[in-house]
Amino acid sequence: MQNEDALRAVGMGDTSYLVKLSSGSSKLADPDAAKALEALRIQAHKKGFELSVCSAYRSFYDQFCIVSGKLDGSRAVLDADEKPVDISKLPLSEKLAAVLRFSALPGCSRHHFGTDFDVYAADRLPCGQKLQLTCREYANGSYFFEFGEFLKENLEAFGFIRPFSGRGFVAAEPWHISYFPKAERMVAVFDYKLAQLKLKQTDAYWADVACEFVERHKTEFFS
Secondary structure (H helix, E strand, O other): OOOHHHHHHOOOOOOOOOEEOOOOOOOEEOHHHHHHHHHHHHHHHHOOOOEEEEEOOOOHHHHHHHHHHHHHOOOOOEOOOOOEOOOOOOOHHHHHHHHOOOOOOOOOOHHHHOOEEEEEEHHHOOOOOOOOOOHHHHOOOOOOHHHHHHHHHHOHHHOEEOOOOOOOOOOOOOOEEEEHHHHHHHHHHOOHHHHHHHHHHOOOOOHHHHHHHHHHOOOOOOO
């Protein structure tokens, strides 16, 4: 029998312990992370920001659909400059690397932990503008810049960090915040062999290449 914490870390364990972020919400999170996020949201409101969540817990299957969609062309893929790129003619290994710049492999996503959130300031998003989740939105002079500064100044006090700063193969994600006390526990029990096994069990045509990618980049997935 697989260790339950290890299964949860790859997005396949029991989710009954997760809670809804708010009444009527479909978004789930670790109870302690949800409590800390609510405290951060209240602080943001005091400072004039409507902190909203566009993504919280994701299962292995949720992440599998995201990556599959990007590989088959039904979802957009961005290059290092955050511009749409056509990956259809690239070798599979290069396709996967392009996708993983902004989307984690199923089984290797911090969103499996229930401790991580993609956040934005709903009141600062211009009318008619679709949320993009790009660094351009947080650049000086752009609509989320001040919100980004708020996050920088306040996250630590509520137990959060921004795990993705652009080191390694993962792009910088200023919108991604992680409740450090619980997330680090999940990282500590994370089993790369289990993640590879679950990838292989999907029978996806890209699973073997993904497993090779996991083997090469073990130290870079969560930071």
